[in-house]
Amino acid sequence: MTVIWIIAAVLLTAAAAITMFRLLAGPGTLDRLVALDTFVAVTMCAIGTWAAFSLDTTVTYSLTALALISFVGSVSVARFRVRDTDREGGIT
Template identity: 35%
Template structure:
């Protein structure tokens, strides 16, 4: 852990709490979702929020190597979302 001012540490911890709440709400949309595109968008949101969690954790601990993990997760998530969207587009009757 790096030495942060207490105010900044509290802001970062609050940010982690809000990101966790966002992840829970997105998980609810994945479970309930009325359609497949809604579920895919929710999964993409979960991946994006995970990138945010990794970034905030990096700011708290100073472990910069985790930013590479966040970048890789963002790229894989984007490519996966595009692939599933193309699949769903071709699957729908015209």
């Protein structure tokens, strides 16, 4: 059973690293927004995995708080976003 937890931790770490790369290297604002939402989802999966591994349900309240804050943040950024311009000066 320990092997399964190790595999889950390795996969979640790899997903977080790949998502962080996209967050830092994303060419546009919406690319970064999607990467941030994905990173929050991976973090929520990691918290859920930790709750299942440790049999501690007190951390599950943070899942609800993280989901609400992420939703409000994403909607705010999408609502008040300014258009990106490409390198030639045109609007994308």
